[in-house]
Amino acid sequence: MLTLTDNAQAAVKGLTSEANLPDSGGVRIALTADQSQLEMSLVTEPEENDEVIETDEAKVFVSADTSPILSRHTLDAGQTADGIGFSLKPQEDPAAAPEDPETA
Template sequence: MLTLTDNASTAVKELSERTLGAETTTGGLRIASAQDGFNVAVAAAPEPQDLVVENEGARVFLDEAASASIGDKILDAQKDDTGAIRFALAPAV
């Protein structure tokens, strides 16, 4: 199952709250397989077939193909000087 670092959990919560409002209880970050990689977007709720990964209040939704591809990875995040958030995947140890 996908593992979220503390930085990734914080970033997912921040993006969800900024986009959906601080009171969101169903929203999170959705990662879906695309032809040349993955699409990442804030979603109000998971799709019916999504795998939901939760950590410290952060919710990540993986579509079936993304779950098969990255389900055994670690998701990390970094914020740059402008406030932009970049996500990265690493192999699980």
């Protein structure tokens, strides 16, 4: 499942608050019509088959066809010259972490 950093949660909360979305609203992530890119949009509620990721701070909806692509990623946010920017990073696989030689 897609996870959110604290920065991403704060950015989503800020965007949804500024847009005066209802409590059911959030940010939706989906593939573009040609399925070549991801797009984010502010929506008043998730679509029927969306995966809903809800934290204390934010709601993110991931379209059903996009969810498998993002299932092992983390959404982050940060300030850019153009405003808030979002990025996706692969989640670290704890099984792939090197062993601590002191505990092996």
